[in-house]
Amino acid sequence: MDRYEPKGLRLYERTLVVIGNLHFPVDMLRYDNCIPAGEGDANEIERSLSGDEPIKIRVIELKIVLREKKRQPTIARWNSRGWMVLEFDGTEMVAFNERGDQDKLMALYWAYQEERKSREAK
Numbered sequence: 001m002d003r004y005e006p007k008g009l010r011l012y013e014r015t016l017v018v019i020g021n022l023h024f025p026v027d028m029l030r031y032d033n034c035i036p037a038g039e040g041d042a043n044e045i046e047r048s049l050s051g052d053e054p055i056k057i058r059v060i061e062l063k064i065v066l067r068e069k070k071r072q073p074t075i076a077r078w079n080s081r082g083w084m085v086l087e088f089d090g091t092e093m094v095a096f097n098e099r100g101d102q103d104k105l106m107a108l109y110w111a112y113q114e115e116r117k118s119r120e121a122k
Contacts, residue, residue: 002018004070008020009065011062011067012065012066012067012068012069013063013064013065013066014063014064014065014066014088014089015037015061015062015063015064015087015088015089016032016034016061016062016063016064016085016087016088016089017059017061017062017085017087017088018058018059018062018083018084018085018086019057019058019060019070019083019084019086019108019109020047020057020058020060020083020084020108021056021057021058021081021108022043022081022082022083022084023048023060024029024044024048024049024060024083025078025081025082025083026045026049028074028077028078028081028083029062031066031074031077032061032062032064032074033065033066033107034062034063034065034073035062035063035065036061036063037061037062037063038061041060041061041062044058044060045060051079057103057108057109057111057115059086059109064088066115072088073085074086075093076079080115084106084109086109107115
């Protein structure tokens with residue numbers, strides 16, 4: 001990891017993938033200690049906040065830095081903001097999301113996958 005680690009403090013960097021169609025909950029970056037994984041993800045966050053673009057399904061990849069190896073993101077908190085955690089460090093997390101929001105967000109996810117397939121087919 002390319003970060004300063006004080007003696008005795010070990011940091012673990014993991015990947016977190018979230019999906020939603022509301023404004024991105026920027027406060028979650030601080031709360032779960034995340035940063036956008038790349039420029040495209042940062043741009044998606046910015047577009048979700050600008051209001052210039054129609055509301056659409058967004059899948060955003062984040063890097064999360066943890067002090068404890070087994071700690072996970074706060075899935076219920078993401079759910080309360082209208083977003084669903086799809087993957088954490090390559091493991092599907094759909095089953096861990098709150099049931100009420102999961103059905104709506106899974107429908108969005110499958111619509112997103114169909115939209116992506118049709119774009120790739122062109």
